[in-house]
Every structure is written in structure tokens, then in C-alpha cells.
Amino acid sequence: MSELDLLVVGDVNPDVIVTAPGLTPQFGQVEQLVDSASLVMGGSAAITAVGAARLGLRVGLCSVVGADDIGQLMVVRLAEAGVDLQYLRVDRTTPTGMSVILNRGDDRAVLTAAGTISSLSADDLSALPDRLARHVHASSYYLMAQEYRDALPGYFGRVRVARVTTSLDTNWDPQQRWDLAELLTETDLFLPNEAELTAIARSPILDRAIEVVGEYGCDVAVKRGERGGEAAIAGASYRVVRTPPVEYVDAVGAGDTFNAGMLAGQLHGRDPGTSLAMAVIAGTLSTGGSGGTAAQPGLDDVNAWLRSVPVENFGRDGS
Ligand SMILES: Nc1ncnc2c1ncn2[C@@H]1O[C@H](COP(=O)(O)OP(=O)(O)OP(=O)(O)O)[C@@H](O)[C@H]1O
Ligand SMILES: [Mg+2]
Helix, strand or coil: CCCEEEEEECCCEEEEEEECCCCCCCCCCCCCCCCEEEEEEECHHHHHHHHHHHCCCCEEEEEEEECCHHHHHHHHHHHHCCCECCCEEEECCCCCCEEEEEEECCEEEEEEECHHHHCCCHHHHHCCCCCCEEEEEEECHHHCCHHHHHHHHHHHHHHHHCCCEEEEECCCCCCCCCCCHHHHCCCCEECCEHHHHHHHHCCCCHHHHHHHHHCCCCEEEEECHHHCEEEEECCEEEEECCCCCCCCCCCCCHHHHHHHHHHHHHHCCCCHHHHHHHHHHHHHHHCCCCCCCCCCCCHHHHHHHHCCCCCEEECCCCC
């Protein structure tokens, strides 16, 4: 098989998205009518993989699903998106994980049954060749089993020896411990949102938090919701604050689609500022559809928007 551009390692599960303005679930056997409910592709890794494939990369996904209808549906949808699944494992003892997302306006509550989301193991990482892809991206670190988490820095180190670059989006730590030092030393590009970055760096000031994480030797691209994104790459700083106008539906998977845009920029050989703009454009356009993948853009769409989304290039001190 020819080499992939990108291998994504992490979670795949369906998201059930329930949307209504002002939605608050009521117990006591009350039935409430909502605007819409849909079952879509979820899991940070799967959304990033599908988004990157749509942006023209050759993408593989290393993940686990259960031996059930829902797992089979995810496999079919990933294959339709062109994602290579030779390292996707079926776990016969655990049901496919699932999230129910209750959406109201720009806020949401998420109920997750972990299932196979935490089935990825150290053995799954050991089975991966050193150089399956030019770049490896790991998602949802804090949802994974401890033995997988313990093995991830060693896996990143091993592929880096084979000149593979690495990136990481931990997403939120439900236990709020935020321990990440060892993994960051093996990470080339860290992709947190602002709340995650400031928690991990233990500094509430964004510029300081970027500096703290940079001391581990990694580049950083930070997601800032409707305020766009900021990056510190190879000693230079970039900011994108203007986002394309979009009829907002929900922000589910916007961060994962931002990752896809950033990685597509870098792996297509674009400069860091352009890659950040591609990330912000892809993330923003994805908010125009329900769930993570429905409104993910192709490369032509993103390229067209690059002309109207300026990138500020500024010094470390903000000048
Ligand atoms: N309300 C919004 N309006 C415009 N763009 C948005 C909005 N929310 C998100 N985005 C775009 O999506 C990108 C990533 O979003 P966000 O900051 O929500 O990431 P995240 O918190 O990591 O998301 P996720 O829940 O997917 O992990 C932003 O940088 C921005 O480009
Ligand atoms: Mg995120």
C-alpha cells in the first residue's frame, strides 16, 4: 500500500444530536417535542479523519468499534469518506461507544457511554508500523484507558525516529488533572482550545499559556471559538480573527475540523499562517451543518475563502 499522508489515532462513535432552543430535559416520564434529532458520525478522531480526507489528504484511522450495527454503520460511513481502515479493530466484547448531545443555541450538554472509545490499547499502538503515514495525529487522550495513555509518548517517539511528525488534540479532561508533560515532549504540534490550553499550562493568560507549552518544544495552534484561532509555529506567531459568515447550526466537531484544516495546510506544504487560516475556515464552515462532518468543506471551498480571511503575523510580545 502506498504511504498515507495522515494517520489519526483515537475515538470513533456515533453522536445522537437532539436540538431545541431552550432545551432542558424533564424527568417524571414527561415527553417533550424537539426541533430535530439525528444520528451522525462522531468521535474526535473520526471527525478529524473525515475532514482531512475531504481536504485531499490520504488518511487512515486507527480506532476500535464494537461488533454491533452502530459500529458497522461507522465503518461504512468512514469507508465512503475514503478513510483507510486497515488498523480499525472490532472489539467483540464491548459495545460501540455513543454520545447523546443536547443542543440549545450555542450551548450543549453531552452524555457519553464510553464503550469501545476506551478500548484502544498499547497493543494497538505496538501493531502500527513506524512509518504508515507522514504524520500521526492523536485525539481524545483523556477518554482513553490508562495503559494506552502510558504507551502514547513511546509510540510518538518511535514514529518520530522514522521522521514522522506528530500532533495532539486532547480535548477536555473529565478528571481535570491535565497531566501531559511527557507526551508534549514528543509532540510537534499541539491543538487545544483556549480553555484546555490554559488549564494544561496552569496559566489563565493565553500568551503565557502558549509560551509555557512551547517550552516542551512543540508548536501550538489554539482554537478560540467564534474568535478564530492563534498559533505559535517555529518561533513566529499568527492570529486569525475574521471567520467566514455562516448560518450557524451547531459547533459539534468544529475543533476537530479545525485540526483537519491545519494538518491539511501543513501536509499540502502551505506556510504556517495559511495553514492556520485554513483551520479557522474549515472549523467555521463546519458549524453550518448538524454534527461533525455534514458541513466539512473541500479544498476548493477553503482556498476560495483564503482571499477574505486575513492572517496577522506578530511578535511574541503581541507587537
Ligand atoms: N460560533 C462560531 N462561529 C464561528 N466559528 C466558529 C464558532 N465556533 C467554532 N468556530 C470555528 O471552529 C474552530 C474550532 O472551534 P472551537 O473553538 O469550538 O473548538 P473546540 O472547543 O476544540 O471544539 P470541539 O468541541 O470540536 O472539540 C474555531 O477556531 C472557529 O474557526
Ligand atoms: Mg476540541
